[in-house]
Amino acid sequence: MRRGANLPWVGDYNQAVVLEGIRRHPGTSRTELAAASGLTLQTVSNIVRRLLDRELVQEGGVPARLRGAGKPRTALSVRPGQxxxxxxxxxxxxxxxxxxxxxxxxxxxxxxxxxxxxxxxxxxxxxxxxxxxxxxxxxxxxxxxxxxxxxxxxxxxxxxxxxxxxxxxxxxxxxxxxxxxxxxxxxxxxxxxxxxxxxxxxLWRSPLVGRSFLHLHVGAGIGGGLVVRDEVLRGESGNAGEVGHLVVDPAGPVCTCGAAGCLEAVAAPTAVVRRYVERVGAPRARRAGLVLAEHTVLDDHDRLELLAREGDAAAEAELERAAAALARAVLGVVNVVDVSEVVLGGGGLRRTGERVREAVRRGLAVAMTREVHPVQVRLGEAGExxxxxxxxxxxxxxxLSSTWVGVHGPAREVVISPVAPVH
Ligand SMILES: [Zn+2]
CATH class of the missing domain: 3.30.420.40 (ATPase, nucleotide binding domain)
Structure with missing residues (x-):
């Protein structure tokens, strides 16, 4: 499914396969690309020539550590700025x-x-x-x-x-x-x-293929992206992944969506800050360093983590309640979709990330697949x-990309496979 508003498409499908191979494997050669893709060496050479003409790739330009020793070959790499x-x-x-x-x-x-x-x-x-x-x-x-x-x-x-x-x-x-x-x-x-x-x-920045993961985004609200075997799970209308609206506490507050006790209504920074203020009162919250304006929610949320570390029991309790709710929701998603990684990101986790990661990790101790494969929980490198x-x-x-083909077995090094385009 392509939803680009007339995005330029650089070429045919095989060209995308070759470009993807070069992008993910800086230093690869025409021979290796042919072997990995199943395309003939002549076809690969023709495509590489076109990519060189368009200045999307270059010969050389590969760091020594990636070049390897031994057989002479012409290393290819992308020209990132093109x-x-x-x-x-x-x-x-x-x-x-x-x-x-x-x-x-x-x-x-x-x-x-x-x-x-x-x-x-x-x-x-x-x-x-x-x-x-x-x-x-x-x-x-x-x-x-x-x-x-x-x-x-x-x-x-x-x-x-x-x-x-x-x-x-x-x-x-x-x-x-x-x-x-x-x-x-x-x-x-x-x-x-x-x-x-x-x-x-x-997905785009990963050197691995065949990954299945949940990307949980905690900004001012909470959203999620699900990837199964390198395919982003879109759903009927492109709206799959509304993890923030999983009900984690039926007795909880009414959410913006109309349901009661959604993850977002319980664990989003806005909710956490609001509950803290309800507990201690606005004057004490301000004295503790919170600003309490709509546009300072993330800063106030960061502040709560600092207060908790300094022994503020109310801040500690509210942050733990949010972390537990996030962990409960993630467990549900992991059980339903069977992913092997959970990536946590977004500005709402810039201070509380380790706390949430630990809660999620503990929560996954009862994941249904625990005896089949581990589920890694990590903080995303891109952060907020x-x-x-x-x-x-x-x-x-x-x-620019080819569509990945399904891969069986654990996530592994990329294998480039030419298949008919689905676009
Ligand atoms: Zn909701």
């Missing part, structure tokens, strides 16, 4: 944007603070996002290499026509045609994804930029 993408992520407090290159490295990033909250950040005019995109594109030194803009917004989204947001998470955005608005204001193709997109970033990075990766992925 294909770039911007990723944008909307949070309640700010808009983050990153500039990503073909090698998966973040070249630049910027943040636009939202003074009025998200309701005014995109609609009627996407001023903040446009400014962030323009500053990264202008600063790239190679605007022509920017393939497009990926945007991560809280779901659910309506992908049936021009991508529109739903009112459930962001009341001011009902029916806003996000991609069209931003494409018009930036002049670039725009691809819109929900929070699941953070998982795409993890995971959504923006994933959105940028999604652009590169849509424009």
């Amino acid at each position: 294909a770039l993408a911007v990723g944008v992520q909307f949070e309640r407090e700010h808009v983050d944007a990153v500039l990503l290159d073909l090698a998966g490295d973040v070249l630049d990033s910027c943040r636009e603070q939202l003074s009025d909250g998200p309701a005014t950040s995109l609609h009627p005019s996407p001023v903040h996002a446009t400014r962030a995109v323009r500053s990264l594109v202008d600063g790239s030194g190679n605007a022509a290499a920017v393939l497009g803009v990926g945007v991560a917004v809280p779901g659910p989204l309506d992908f049936t026509g021009p991508v529109r947001s739903s009112a459930i998470n962001l009341p001011g955005w009902r029916g806003v045609a996000i991609a069209d608005l931003l494409a018009a204001s930036t002049g670039l193709p725009v691809l819109v994804e929900n929070d699941a997109t953070a998982a795409v970033g993890d 930029l995971a959504g923006a990075l994933g959105a940028a990766s999604a652009v590169l992925h849509e424009a």
Whole structure:
């Protein structure tokens, strides 16, 4: 399923397979690419010639440690700066944007603070996002290499026509045609994804294939991306992965979605900060260093972790309640989908990440598959930029990647397989 707004496609399927092989294996040779892909050496050589002409790959340029000893060969690597993408992520407090290159490295990033909250950040005019995109594109030194803009917004989204947001998470955005608005204001193709997109970033930058994992994103809200055997699980309408709306406490508070006791209503930073204030009162919370403005929720949440470490029992209790709820939800997802990794990310975990990781790890001691395979729990390397990075990766992925074929057995080193394109 391609949802790119006219993203440029670099070539045919076999070309994507070869480019993917070179990208994931810097230093590989034509002979190795042919052996791994099943394409003839002549076909691989022709494709590599085209990629060299388009300056997407180069001969040499491979670090000595990756070159290996022995047989003489011409090592191939991508030219990272020749294909770039911007990723944008909307949070309640700010808009983050990153500039990503073909090698998966973040070249630049910027943040636009939202003074009025998200309701005014995109609609009627996407001023903040446009400014962030323009500053990264202008600063790239190679605007022509920017393939497009990926945007991560809280779901659910309506992908049936021009991508529109739903009112459930962001009341001011009902029916806003996000991609069209931003494409018009930036002049670039725009691809819109929900929070699941953070998982795409993890996928794009991974040297492994055949992975199955949950990417849990804790920002101001909570979302998730599910990947099964390298395929992002989309669901009927592209909205799978709303982990934040798993009910973890039926007696809990009513959620924005209308249900009671959703994970987001119990464990999102907003909920944790609110409960802490209810416990100790606003004056004491302020004296403890909390600011208690809508746009400081993540900072206040960070502050609670510091207070807990200093012995504040109320902060400790509320953070542990949230961590336990997150662990309960993750256990449910792991049991239903059978993943072998849980990646935790987002600004809501920048201070509490280790606490949550430990709670999730403990919770998974009773996972149904525990005697079949371990489930690793780790903090994502992209941290709070995971959504923006994933959105940028999604652009590169849509424009340049082959679709992975199913792999059986544990995640392992990449095997490049030519199959018919599904696009
Ligand atoms: Zn809910």
